[in-house]
Amino acid sequence: MGLDDRKLAVLRAIVEDYVATQEPVGSKSLVERHQLGVSPATVRNDMAVLEEEGYIRQPHTSAGRVPTDRGYRLFVDRLSRVKPLSPAERRAIERFLAGAVDLDDVVHRTVRLLAQLTRQVAVVQYPSLARSRVRHLELVPISTTRLMLVMIADTGRVEQRLVEMPAPIPADDVLDLRRLVNEKLVGVFLSETPPLVQALIEDSPPHLRPAMTTLSTVLLETLVERHEERLALAGTANLARGGLLDFQGSLRPILEALEEQVVLLKLIGEVEPSTLRVRIGDENEIDNLRAASVVSTGYGPGTTIVGGMGVLGPTRMDYPGTIATVRAVARYVGELLAQN
Amino acid sequence: MGLDDRKLAVLRAIVEDYVATQEPVGSKSLVERHQLGVSPATVRNDMAVLEEEGYIRQPHTSAGRVPTDRGYRLFVDRLSRVKPLSPAERRAIERFLAGAVDLDDVVHRTVRLLAQLTRQVAVVQYPSLARSRVRHLELVPISTTRLMLVMIADTGRVEQRLVEMPAPIPADDVLDLRRLVNEKLVGVFLSETPPLVQALIEDSPPHLRPAMTTLSTVLLETLVERHEERLALAGTANLARGGLLDFQGSLRPILEALEEQVVLLKLIGEVEPSTLRVRIGDENEIDNLRAASVVSTGYGPGTTIVGGMGVLGPTRMDYPGTIATVRAVARYVGELLAQN
DNA sequence: ACTGGCACTCGCTACAGTCGAGTGCCAGAG
DNA sequence: CTCTGGCACTCGACTGTAGCGAGTGCCAGT
Secondary structure, eight states: OOOOHHHHHHHHHHHHHHHHHOSOBOHHHHHHHSOOOSOHHHHHHHHHHHHHTTSEEOSSTTSOBEEOHHHHHHIIIIIOOOOOOOHHHHHHHHHHHHTOOSHHHHHHHHHHHHHHHHTSEEEEEOOOGGGOBEEEEEEEEEETTEEEEEEEETTSOEEEEEEEOSSOOOHHHHHHHHHHHHHHHTTSBGGGHHHHHHHHHHHSOGGGHHHHHHHHHHHHIIIIITTOOOEEEEOGGGGGTTTTTGGGGOOHHHHHHHHOHHHHIIIIIOOOSSSEEEEEGGGSSSGGGTTEEEEEEEEOSTTOOOEEEEEEEESSSOHHHHHHHHHHHHHHHHHHHHHO | OOOOHHHHHHHHHHHHHHHHHOSOBOHHHHHHHSOOOSOHHHHHHHHHHHHHTTSEEOSSTTSOBEEOHHHHHHIIIIIOOOOOOOHHHHHHHHHHHHTOOSHHHHHHHHHHHHHHHHTSEEEEEOOOGGGOBEEEEEEEEEETTEEEEEEEETTSOEEEEEEEOSSOOOHHHHHHHHHHHHHHHTTSBGGGHHHHHHHHHHHSOGGGHHHHHHHHHHHHIIIIITTOOOEEEEOGGGGGTTTTTGGGGOOHHHHHHHHOHHHHIIIIIOOOSSSEEEEEGGGOSSGGGTTEEEEEEEEOSTTOOOEEEEEEEESSSOHHHHHHHHHHHHHHHHHHHHHO
């Protein structure tokens, strides 16, 4: 059970070498490449212990060792040295994000940036509606019986939805409706609107009742129920980089998982107080992703968190680098959002 | 040069068999599976001619024949028999699209539907802004110096954009601005707005000039210049289906191409009077896609065309089936749009 | 013009043999 | 008690050979 310092150093060396070369690493080459100060034989003994403890394994009897998920986990938790971003990278991030004019723009730039810097698949969740407040509600008449409802959230998100009215509705009534919904709902967290929407119907003057009833249904759908979360994805092509050695040969399950918004949300969106989360191989709850690792974090203006972002790659990935990048990008985006 | 009927029948049989089995087809098995009424030897002679003409080729000297891009082309143009959709498929399309509440919803459902029915990658272009008219422009005050510009197009598309004003702007001025821009621009094709926007500045009362100038810059960006085209994509996982036999082993170039909006637009968005377009292998202008085929068509309410849609797959694909599906889905979507 | 027959090509598979990286173990040195 | 050098062993990767068989091209015959 006792893993002394040298054994840990050996594990670290194995992880680093394997990540770099993509090939099982043997005792001899290990000693050559790292200054461990001991002979290959000693390393072999250490390796035997590490294998017994489940941190590394041999693909074939006569091959070198490869880290297991458990080994990566230990590496990430205790062995990886922080890899500070190069000034060039910092500048790249800043420059890339500076040009954004729009929430959409910010999200798109961020996801591309992440994919490019980590050379992996990147996912960015739009600021969650549940964590946003209503900034403004707009009603635009489209025809006599149709309105366009536009909701603007304080996080910058804008959602629109067509409302089919039960009866033609005069322009003045539209103005009244708009005034009423804005009075009641502006400034409220979207997740807390349902009771207020209910009250809205009860409090509205009789002649607006039918219209308000229809409107409130749509409101609830827009504010709470419907596809409330959006995602941006980039860098899928990076999956095909590792020459199919990663992901045990088939990209299919990964690509499938990436198409499922729900799955991605689970991956990226479950933002907890803990700042950054690394899920390695089997630690992923999603079966399709048991050959992959995910590094994710929350982001938002200041210390608040409005959404998640992260990257997905092979278990054999550069954890220190990826973690540093994800963290840095999230912080920059947070600062950017705080400015608005 | 003369390709008599039997040679064409042989080519058709080769294409059909190869698409079905994914294996080079030899003269013997061909005769067994199809009623050609001649012996393998005769078929071999025909094959030799077809090969000389460049319609088929041998992967190895001792293997069967495989269609070339040119062979597929001939097949698509002259040999494929129309494959009518099954009633079940028609119903599936109708049912799937019926539930859409929204333009966004329509597009998403369509792209998923296409991917599912064809078992390939599907791309759907949102109704092109260039082909839309302005239905309404809305200005929502966000702060004293910030407005949110919301543009609603007659195709159902909604674009929004933040406008940073040079100076604080009173509520009344916002109303005036809104009135002015709507008066001038509603009903106009987006592609034809630039001169009108210019006139807008000149015609506006002096005290609104600075505000209008800023606004018009953003207007132009929103209406014409900026990422005016949007796309939805689905079914990427289908690429990994053919066990890497398609696409000569690497998905990388394909995935890369799919990430480039510009590339996809070129593929799907170049809608011409001709209803449906099939691009086979080398016929694709994009290098990354020379191992793929694209079936695309325009869609829109009635006979107008507001955007494109299509699917992408291996050159070895079921052309008749895919063509029928794409055509049918496009027509249904067109009908759906016409109802609004 | 079509067919049957025949010789030929060549990729695929199986098998045997060699090579070498890497291991586990053990006895001895520090 | 820990580390080291040495040694026997394992086993995957690679190479070369041989046989098989699907498929072809060609040719003579109907």
